[in-house]
Amino acid sequence: MSVIAPTVRLPRLDVTGRVAFHRILLSEWTKLRSVRSTKWSLAVGFLLTIAFPLIFAVVTRSHWGSMQPSERRGRHPLDIALAGVNVAQLAIAVLGVLLISAEYSTGSIRSTFTAVPKRLPVLWAKLLDYAAVSFALAVPAVLVSFFASQAILSPIQPLHISFTHPGVARSVIGGALYVMLVGIFALAIGAIVRNTAGGIAAFAGIFFVLPPLMFVLPQSWNNAISQYLPSEAGRQVFALHHAAHTLTPLTGGLVFAAYCAAAILIAAVLLVRRDV
């Protein structure tokens, strides 16, 4: 049987638009929501933010009666409420790296930059989309953690703290802000390194390996330097109390934001200069 193939005709496209930033934002949003790693990482980050405070609150409540006064003094309700932030940041950082590194490992970056050859708007759109989605998820997560842990701790008078108490609202929302900034920082690292394993390793090195290394230094050096590390500066955004050798929430937040800006700047310069 011989098949005579009909002439293939490409249907015409009657509407023609041009590349615009709001369209790139939508495109990057489609990419963000259409892979499994996003759903997994965000779900894990969200659940961890809530789960850890609940576990700690339950444990604290059940052991309160057997605790020494000194041990009781060491407990702080906000530390419990925001314990999950420290864990969730890893999930958010991994996803931040993946959002760009997976484009390189799968080759989809070539499609991306063929559609948007100016490249930089893609980076801005990824950052904006991810900042929005991570903050939008982190805010309810920290609010739930705060009120749920407070509810569990309700029989323990010394661990009561009001949301309107000075610094509390700032700390709680600061926890969400910190998570968002971590995501941004990680995304920028991913754009610089362009490799998933390398990006995650770089992030872990800066956030989890560098701080304990500082204890090798003399105490005065450690105090002077550590406060300016990205993780330590960033942490002040959601810390209620401040020691003499830590930055204020505002300064700490700004220092961390400056690290993010520097990483983004390096990523942007490399993005334009490097071959894909």
Added chain:
Amino acid sequence: MIEARDLTKDYGSKRAVDGLSFTVRPGIVTGFLGPNGSGKSTTMRLILGLDAPTRGDVTVNGRHYREHPAPLHEVGALLEARSVHTGRSAHNHLLALAQTHGIPKRRVSDMIDLVGLHEVAGKRSGQFSLGMGQRLGIAAALLGDPKTVMLDEPVNGLDPEGIHWVRNLLKGLAAEGRTVFVSSHLMSEMALTADHLIVIGRGKLIADTSVDDFVARASQKVVVVRSPELERLRTELAGPGITFAAAERGALEVHGLTAEQVGDAAASAGIALHELTPQQASLEEAFMNLTRDELEFAAEMEEAVA
């Protein structure tokens, strides 16, 4: 229209593309031919601005690719290397591309239907076969209804039906007045689709010519002649640069003369001819003749290394 001027690309100390100048015109299918590793894919990446040239310049429809406000309407490209996130479905891959230009969702479904991926459009593309991946790449290339279509080895991994479909598609696109630039390392494939050829070897331009001229130029003049007076004919035709080879019984292969020259010589000598057949070299032979130097060099290098 694609215009390259002195296009050169170095990767470290290796020169992948070496001073290429050529023009790809609209309305015809232009084949981009060269052995594997000759710089075809690199040239295409340079055209799309994915890689920056070390020297020289290339424009598409009059501008650098990067300067187009709506690049997907200008150029639709299929690259040889996979360019799809393996965890994303075909539909979402195309949708994300379409959204950058405000191309409606309907167009995404149209393209999926056009390339015959309807049933797997929702599946993660990492599970696609090579052929399905090619179809998705072609759908992406056609998404923006582009004036210029550039496909790197489009028939790779396609079944015969798919290959046939691509050939028809390319011819149809050219007939509509679009610029069609398609690479292959197979001469036979180009023979069936291309009108014009740009041949490169080791990053350098070897030929920029119509397919017909290419064959005529690259093939030697060979004529098979049959006559009852072969010996006398041989004496008549003998001259500098002309050689003979034995063909089948009663026939002679004449190298270095055209059929007209042989016929005229026979007529003036009063020799009867029973057959006079110009032997055209096949495209594959023509290609091999042109790239022989390159290939010989490569073979020598391989031997030297081994």
